Amino acid sequence: MSYDFLLKDLNNKLTQKSIGTDKGLAKIGDGVVNLTYSIAKSIVLTRNSKNNNSIRTGLKVSKTILANALKEADMKSFAKNRSDAHDLADTVEALVAYVWLIKKMTIEDIINFLVSSLNENLIVRSEEIKNATIAFRKLLNEIKKFLPEN
Amino acid sequence: MSYDFLLKDLNNKLTQKSIGTDKGLAKIGDGVVNLTYSIAKSIVLTRNSKNNNSIRTGLKVSKTILANALKEADMKSFAKNRSDAHDLADTVEALVAYVWLIKKMTIEDIINFLVSSLNENLIVRSEEIKNATIAFRKLLNEIKKFLPEN
Numbered sequence: 001m002s003y004d005f006l007l008k009d010l011n012n013k014l015t016q017k018s019i020g021t022d023k024g025l026a027k028i029g030d031g032v033v034n035l036t037y038s039i040a041k042s043i044v045l046t047r048n049s050k051n052n053n054s055i056r057t058g059l060k061v062s063k064t065i066l067a068n069a070l071k072e073a074d075m076k077s078f079a080k081n082r083s084d085a086h087d088l089a090d091t092v093e094a095l096v097a098y099v100w101l102i103k104k105m106t107i108e109d110i111i112n113f114l115v116s117s118l119n120e121n122l123i124v125r126s127e128e129i130k131n132a133t134i135a136f137r138k139l140l141n142e143i144k145k146f147l148p149e150n
Numbered sequence: 151m152s153y154d155f156l157l158k159d160l161n162n163k164l165t166q167k168s169i170g171t172d173k174g175l176a177k178i179g180d181g182v183v184n185l186t187y188s189i190a191k192s193i194v195l196t197r198n199s200k201n202n203n204s205i206r207t208g209l210k211v212s213k214t215i216l217a218n219a220l221k222e223a224d225m226k227s228f229a230k231n232r233s234d235a236h237d238l239a240d241t242v243e244a245l246v247a248y249v250w251l252i253k254k255m256t257i258e259d260i261i262n263f264l265v266s267s268l269n270e271n272l273i274v275r276s277e278e279i280k281n282a283t284i285a286f287r288k289l290l291n292e293i294k295k296f297l298p299e300n
Contacts, residue, residue, distance in 0.1 A: 001193075001258065001261075001265075003189070003193075006189075006192055006193065006196055006204050006206055007204060008204045009203065009204045010204070022206070024192070024205070024206025024207055025206055026208075027188065027206070027207060027208025027209070028185070028188055028189065028192070028206060028207075028208045029208075030208055031181060031188060031208055032185060034181050035181035035182060035185055038177065038178055038181060039153070039156075039178065042156055042174070042178070043151075043153075043156065046155060046156055052158075053159065054155065054157060054158045054160070056156055056172070056174025056177070056178060058174070058176075058177025058178045058179075058180055059177070107257050108151065111151075112151055
């Protein structure tokens, strides 16, 4: 099923800000971001497990990680002016949701992309934050090519 | 990518309860359930919109809805003994995650399945609860065929 009809109003006037500041997309993207990161983290932890244990985890990606990833990807132009960290994180979530809904990346694509950037220490929290920020920055750079130029 | 290696310990001794009481699966399934229901609800609301507006929403499915769906699907044998509503809802989430991770249903399949059962009133909260419970009961009945018989 195409989900384009869910985006009709946006597609009528597609700009960086119309996508990046959409509250409904941010809510949907919150689910996409947390689900894909949870699986990516489960995969990396399982691969790196010394005892060869399967590790399954589900968690919320912090707003700080997403906000920093957007800044480091140089994509603050997608967010509203004078955004705080919460707004910037919402923008990341909206962009991820948009690219998923227009079927440029599947859930599995996003998971694979995160895994390929994440193959590092996720046990120490400070290291995880650093690695997750890099992974989302790279994901945003990948996503950028499917988004309007202004 | 196959996610079977994330399920290695479970697959070694696969029972209704080993899947249905797994805490990691429940966490992952929480994301799958909320994301798929959010899109399904967005689709139904958009289709039924009088002004032909696109409606995008993201939300958490209540534990009560999921717990009742499990009971009505006659699948309490997948949950631990003396489960409360929270435990029963976790079991639904674990089962959905399992079927998704073994690739018997994609995210899109689950969305389509929920949409096909949901085409009713989602505006009035009491009606939504009733309709969502039916939709998840039907989803569980669909999922059952991919699960162990005891």
